[in-house]
Amino acid sequence: MESMKWRWQEGDMTVTRTTPWTGPGCHNGCGLLVYSKDNQIIKVEGDPETPFNQGRLCPRCLVLRKVVHHPDRLTHPLKRVGKRGEGKWEQISWDEAYDTIVDNVRKIQQEYGPEAISVWHGTGRNVWHLGAKICYSGFGSPNVTSLLSGLACYGPKIVQNTMTAGFLPLPDCSQMFADRYYNPNWKNPECLIIWGNNPFVAHADSVRGDWFIECLKRGSKLIVIDPMLTWAGSRADIFLQLRPGTDAAVALGMLHVIIGEELYDKEFVEKWTEGFDRLKERVKEFTPERVEEISWVPKEKLIAAARLYATSNPAAIQWGVTVEQHKNGMSNILAIQALWGVTGNVDVPGGNILSQPEYFYRVPRFTWGWEDIPKEMRQKRIGAKEYPLVTIALCDLVYDAIEYGKPYPLKMAWLQGTNPIATIAMDPRRLHRIMQENMDFVVVLDLFMTPSAMAWADIVLPVASALERDSIRTENYGNAWWGPIRAVNKVIEVGECKSDEQIILDLGKRLNPKAFPWENVDEMLDFELERAGITIAELRDQGIPYYPFEYKKYEKGKLRRDGQLGFETVTGKFMFYVKQMEDLGLDPLPFWEEPPQSPVSTPELFKEYPLVLTTGARRWGLFHSEHRQIPEMRELHPDPEVIIHPDTACEYGIRDGDWVWIENNYGKCRQRAKLYLGQHPKVVNAAHGWWYPEKPGPEPSLFGVLDVNINQLLKPGEFGPTGFCAPYKSNICKIYKATEVD
Amino acid sequence: MSKHGLLIEYEYCFGCHACELSCKQEHDLPIGKWGIKLAESGPMQIDEDRWSYNNVPIPTDLCDLCQERVKRGKQPACVSHCQAGVMKFGTLDELIKYMEIKTKAVLFVPRAPVNI
Numbered sequence: 001m002e003s004m005k006w007r008w009q010e011g012d013m014t015v016t017r018t019t020p021w022t023g024p025g026c027h028n029g030c031g032l033l034v035y036s037k038d039n040q041i042i043k044v045e046g047d048p049e050t051p052f053n054q055g056r057l058c059p060r061c062l063v064l065r066k067v068v069h070h071p072d073r074l075t076h077p078l079k080r081v082g083k084r085g086e087g088k089w090e091q092i093s094w095d096e097a098y099d100t101i102v103d104n105v106r107k108i109q110q111e112y113g114p115e116a117i118s119v120w121h122g123t124g125r126n127v128w129h130l131g132a133k134i135c136y137s138g139f140g141s142p143n144v145t146s147l148l149s150g151l152a153c154y155g156p157k158i159v160q161n162t163m164t165a166g167f168l169p170l171p172d173c174s175q176m177f178a179d180r181y182y183n184p185n186w187k188n189p190e191c192l193i194i195w196g197n198n199p200f201v202a203h204a205d206s207v208r209g210d211w212f213i214e215c216l217k218r219g220s221k222l223i224v225i226d227p228m229l230t231w232a233g234s235r236a237d238i239f240l241q242l243r244p245g246t247d248a249a250v251a252l253g254m255l256h257v258i259i260g261e262e263l264y265d266k267e268f269v270e271k272w273t274e275g276f277d278r279l280k281e282r283v284k285e286f287t288p289e290r291v292e293e294i295s296w297v298p299k300e301k302l303i304a305a306a307r308l309y310a311t312s313n314p315a316a317i318q319w320g321v322t323v324e325q326h327k328n329g330m331s332n333i334l335a336i337q338a339l340w341g342v343t344g345n346v347d348v349p350g351g352n353i354l355s356q357p358e359y360f361y362r363v364p365r366f367t368w369g370w371e372d373i374p375k376e377m378r379q380k381r382i383g384a385k386e387y388p389l390v391t392i393a394l395c396d397l398v399y400d401a402i403e404y405g406k407p408y409p410l411k412m413a414w415l416q417g418t419n420p421i422a423t424i425a426m427d428p429r430r431l432h433r434i435m436q437e438n439m440d441f442v443v444v445l446d447l448f449m450t451p452s453a454m455a456w457a458d459i460v461l462p463v464a465s466a467l468e469r470d471s472i473r474t475e476n477y478g479n480a481w482w483g484p485i486r487a488v489n490k491v492i493e494v495g496e497c498k499s500d501e502q503i504i505l506d507l508g509k510r511l512n513p514k515a516f517p518w519e520n521v522d523e524m525l526d527f528e529l530e531r532a533g534i535t536i537a538e539l540r541d542q543g544i545p546y547y548p549f550e551y552k553k554y555e556k557g558k559l560r561r562d563g564q565l566g567f568e569t570v571t572g573k574f575m576f577y578v579k580q581m582e583d584l585g586l587d588p589l590p591f592w593e594e595p596p597q598s599p600v601s602t603p604e605l606f607k608e609y610p611l612v613l614t615t616g617a618r619r620w621g622l623f624h625s626e627h628r629q630i631p632e633m634r635e636l637h638p639d640p641e642v643i644i645h646p647d648t649a650c651e652y653g654i655r656d657g658d659w660v661w662i663e664n665n666y667g668k669c670r671q672r673a674k675l676y677l678g679q680h681p682k683v684v685n686a687a688h689g690w691w692y693p694e695k696p697g698p699e700p701s702l703f704g705v706l707d708v709n710i711n712q713l714l715k716p717g718e719f720g721p722t723g724f725c726a727p728y729k730s731n732i733c734k735i736y737k738a739t740e741v742d
Numbered sequence: 743m744s745k746h747g748l749l750i751e752y753e754y755c756f757g758c759h760a761c762e763l764s765c766k767q768e769h770d771l772p773i774g775k776w777g778i779k780l781a782e783s784g785p786m787q788i789d790e791d792r793w794s795y796n797n798v799p800i801p802t803d804l805c806d807l808c809q810e811r812v813k814r815g816k817q818p819a820c821v822s823h824c825q826a827g828v829m830k831f832g833t834l835d836e837l838i839k840y841m842e843i844k845t846k847a848v849l850f851v852p853r854a855p856v857n858i
Contacts, residue, residue, distance in 0.1 A: 043767050044767070045764075045819075045823070056825045059758065062767055201758070213756070213826045217754065231795055231797070232756075632766060632773070677784075677787070678795075
């Protein structure tokens with residue numbers, strides 16, 4: 001590897017090459033050049049030398065200095081001195097914070113057993129393996145969790161695709177090559193499908209939206225499948241405006257056309273796949289007529305999209321978190337991945353590629369420390385018996401453990417980079433009540449005093465942001481692409497903030513020194529990098545190692561650990577059904593099921609709540625519940641907006657900018673109406689993650705979070721049969737104008 | 743020394759606000775002030791299958807085409823960070839030539855910094 005300068009002087013400023021991974025949140029970790037002087041960030045620029053983003057940056061990094069130096073940053077450990085939620089805090093030392101945590105851990109371990117301690121995480125990308133390590137090796141509990149119903153974010157995709165293909169396939173936008181679009185082995189996809197995703201806003205899961213722009217500039221045709229016409233939809237050759245939650249039906253309909261018209265890749269199917277005949281039988285019933293009835297997608301458009309995708313060579317599919325945020329999510333995933341399976345767009349240039357093993361097995365995974373848990377304790381993980389495919393404590397059952405003590409009580413929660421009362425938790429009022437009533441000890445680690453910290457925390461620990469941290473970019477949360485491994489380099493310090501690594505190491509040493517043998521964070525990072533064969537110091541100097549990338553690895557014996565040809569699956573083939581699901585007595589093929597509440601499944605209820613509700617679509621620059629205290633972001637987004645078609649708004653007497661109530665049988669919240677012609681008249685799209693840092697924090701206000709939190713209209717426990725996936729994006733509601741009295 | 747301008751191929755501007763925020767950072771502009779600001783047109787349905795939906799960032803009178811930055815051999819902040827890669831900075835001579843072969847492009851010649 002060539003060496004790469006990572007720190008130098010420009011005039012009176014120091015420039016540091018690094019990547020923001022993470023806090024504030026980010027899915028990507030683009031290359032940055034950070035300009036600093038006297039422990040202050042002057043500006044953050046995109047690094048043109050990083051192939052991943054080629055100097056380009058999204059709003060999140062362009063306001064990064066405002067996040068880092070925000071006056072509301074937590075800068076010292078705090079302990080609660082009033083009642084929970086009263087907002088009375090006292091500054092304490094790190095030693096006192098650690099001592100208090102250790103005392104409470106010991107007390108709960110003795111009284112209830114280690115399993116009564118739980119670690120909660122959110123989307124913080126290089127926090128998960130650290131939370132796991134402290135949970136398993138430090139607290140001795142098997143209960144790492146996330147308060148996201150059905151773990152409905154990326155996890156289901158990774159698990160499903162690991163079972164069917166061995167790895168998670170990605171649209172090939174040349175990201176595997178340092179010379180990107182100029183690499184001679186890469187082909188531009190002739191056709192791109194963007195499915196349930198607005199990649200230009202989201203930049204999710206180590207895929208940048210602008211990569212698709214580069215493909216379009218080079219001539220890719222575009223199919224967009226989305227309930228709402230976004231900008232991407234306006235550039236589409238074919239736009240399929242589907243009803244939220246009907247993705248599996250649309251994919252099965254496309255498969256019906258592709259298989260029925262024999263447009264599939266017979267050679268690939270015959271030689272490298274398993275279960276095609278069963279799939280063929282299953283898709284028979286999904287005629288374009290029937291799919292139109294289910295999905296609202298006109299049959300002519302469905303047929304045209306299926307033909308365009310299948311006859312383009314190569315063709316690639318990009319999908320969003322949308323596909324897993326329905327109860328039927330696992331089927332959505334299975335049906336869509338069958339599209340690249342039947343067309344042979346697997347691991348070919350410009351198709352859906354499999355990142356290669358060099359990117360895996362190299363740094364600790366989200367299971368780091370699991371080996372320290374005794375076998376009997378492992379089996380106590382909440383949901384382990386009922387939902388064996390889910391590898392962390394299942395959120396929906398965690399609610400019951402807290403509320404009813406079943407299967408046993410949870411008494412301590414460690415929240416590291418998550419703000420569930422504002423973001424991921426369904427029915428946040430229930431969560432708030434049961435946390436207040438039943439949780440003995442809560443620690444929150446964050447950059448800011450969030451509504452969740454205000455509501456529940458006993459101890460709040462101030463966490464260093466990405467620019468105050470030595471760390472590594474690239475996590476292995478499963479067989480998925482996370483981009484090239486890179487060093488995250490500390491630029492400045494803020495207050496007494498400590499990095500997630502430092503906190504885990506400090507506390508781990510106090511709880512179980514044998515499992516935390518490292519003298520300092522660099523030593524710990526060296527351990528994490530051991531299997532990658534480099535040290536953190538070498539990684540800093542190396543810059544951005546790209547491994548040689550090969551296509552069609554299944555033909556070369558380069559996907560399987562045993563070196564055989566084929567895929568790393570139970571049969572060695574690319575699977576159209578899931579053997580592991582069949583073994584559990586579940587339907588192993590993609591199927592179609594109505595959302596739990598919909599015009600079809602609950603027609604009586606739909607008379608009262610006559611609109612389809614979808615939530616959580618990403619907004620420019622905002623990362624979940626973050627950035628609400630950043631003036632530049634609030635200049636773009638003063639309030640949460642619910643997106644409504646003008647005709648629908650007119651029917652209810654709602655004008656653009658009006659505050660409206662969004663309500664269903666589970667609950668209600670208020671957001672501002674944004675009238676938008678690209679919306680479907682029967683669908684509304686509500687914003688997620690909102691709170692008002694400028695409003696009072698103490699109860700009952702909690703920064704106004706429950707006034708605007710859309711998850712009050714969602715109910716936990718409606719996850720899919722595997723335990724994975726939940727209906728965040730397919731419910732029903734009514735809307736009406738809020739009056740001044742409201 | 744020749745006159746400079748800012749060319750935007752707006753077919754692929756997806757409206758991400760990176761130009762606005764990189765400009766605010768570069769020039770330390772407070773809330774309410776912008777050196778460049780996005781204008782949105784649409785979505786407007788043309789017929790069953792076609793929509794018109796365009797974003798165009800427009801330099802304000804605070805835009806100096808990043809004179810100081812350009813002197814140091816860099817591109818203006820908005821051009822450096824444009825995620826769609828659709829902004830070009832250059833002399834009018836070269837940009838006009840470029841315009842001749844492009845559609846859906848617009849050329850701005852901000853008033854402030856005439857010669858760089």
